[in-house]
Amino acid sequence: MEARFDDPTSSESSDSDQLLWDATTDTRGGIPRIGVVLAPNTSNPFNPRTEITSQLPAPTHAALQVFDMRGRVVRTLAAGSFGSGLQTFVWDGTNDAGAAVASGIYVYRLQSAGRSWARRMTLLK
16 A cells, blocks of 8 residues: 655754644634644654654544655554544554564654644664
């Protein structure tokens, strides 16, 4: 399975610790509230494991996957029903078959409700 996504190595901001989020406006007075958050993985670079945290505003079907730089799925960390609130997932640097992957840059992507959010991470051995 291959995925197409924008170049994760380029961004409008040079701050790699910046959160990716969607803001919606509360109908009661125009107060912005956070919707989906995809946080930077900790630690980055990492060896041999890293944690990926996301936040969803409501229960939904979603998928969190890791891709190589060619857009191939390396590992599906979670797929199915996600609860609302903060959730943390661990990637141990292995593929879906359990084999260790090579050092390099990988992309993790959260997909939900027809939208996607992606960030890059670096595995160093």
